[in-house]
Amino acid sequence: MSTEELLTINHFELKFPFELRKPISCSFELLNRTDNHAAFKVKTTNPRKYIVRPNYGIVLPRSRCNVTVTMQAQSGTPLDMQSKDKFLLQCVITHPGAAPKDICQEMFNKEVGKYVQECKLKVVYVTPRRPPSPVPEEPEESKVQILKLVDERDTTIQKNGKLRRELESLKRRDPHKRAMVPILYAFLVGLIGILMGYCSS
Template sequence: MEALVEVCEPAEVRIEFALNCKCRATVRIRSLTQTTPVAFKIQTSSPNKFLVNPPSGLIQPLSSATFQVILKPQSHLPHSYPRSPSDRFLVKTAEFCANSSCSTHPESINSWFASRPYGFKTLDIKLKVAFVGPILLNDAVTRGDLDAVRNLIKRQRSMLAELSPTQAETLLGAATKLLNPDDMVHLLLEAGLRIIPNPNNAPDQVHVADTNTNINEGEEIFEASRNGHVAEVESLLRRCGGSVKYRDQYGLTAVHAAAFKGHKDVLMVLSELSDLDLECEDREGHVPLHMAVESGDVGTVKVLVEKGVNLNAVNKRGATPLYMAKIWGYDDICQLLVSRGALYSLTSTSG
């Protein structure tokens, strides 16, 4: 029998972990039926550890519903992460055939499941649990666990870029204290860890403003680009005449921000209405194509490729976009770049 529902991305219960407080994850499920409502009921292998709200419900045809998984406060880090092999969820589903007077309240749906005759079949979806978050990333780096670090970053691609300067320095410091730090440091930097240079060693100012662009307006364009607000970006660009000189503390432009977040529509607007260079470098030598690869979105990469950017640009550690795509296992991006003549090469400057 075909599935009645599908789990929207991410197809797992992904929880940002923190110590001694409740942690939540929202899971969205979508009905695949065209005429019949679908009843669902959520079960977990760890009822003493998790709460589910609502634990059951009804999805109308071709509609969706959400439920929230709540991790009770934990005093210790998970024994295993990102994936937690001992924690699992089961989404039980069935076509809801009941008279019109039957309530759709979660308790009523739960009773409906309980009242089904012996041998009644449900279509079930298994969901695994993944713990993510900065506290786990710091622990994995400190332990030198490259696989855990790589898998954490894959699940939260923006995590490194969103760390505060102090957090970023602490993380890099933990990596450099390892017995063999090169691989870990390289992984963190390639994944987007940004370290603000000492002002005494970098007299040039990162935040740039000139007579053509108000710095606040440039920052607004940057934030709107990062958040994927296409209409706002277009409006701001038309207001300032397309001249944008703003960079953040890491040397990132609005093009970098949109590429990193996978906002291909914003990229199109920026390329058409602004004077921003599609091949500009941040302080680590990353061009927007590097950032688009990090986003994992092949459509975003394709926008820049179609604009004719240099496919073989290298950052300060010698990594090309194709090298980064291979490191992260983005096969569709690799295929696109190779088909357009990109080279796989790395001349590491570490060590």
């Protein structure tokens, strides 16, 4: 009997998105394509590090079984993000009506004329996906300050227009003060320029 005729596994790598101090789980699926009842058992080279649920069971004919492997929280990062841990899946045909409580180690002993399907699974660490960083919002104080500066700029522009009109009026009313107008105008323009530069910074 070939391995494909008993239980089929959907992948042979257990990929864990590694994170420190956090339990991590991944799963694989067993598919029974035959008309036989299949008993299975999962072993690991590092039983203190992993929890397998279920680690043994019965897969009914033409049905599936999902197995979850949980890696205990780790306090350190593995060297080069590589793992030497491995898992072994063993499968045998059992009699109809068998229950998980009937499964024992002797069922998977290799004897003459007895077929035991074995599949090796390796552990692979992958970098977890990070959600995109949200765009930081401007603090409320910054928004208030910007609005205040905009108001000051608008007020300065209005005052500039008013002063220009007053200067034009002075030119027309008193010819003797015309000599002072360019000086006042230059001073006013310089002052407004300084205020505008402060508001736009």
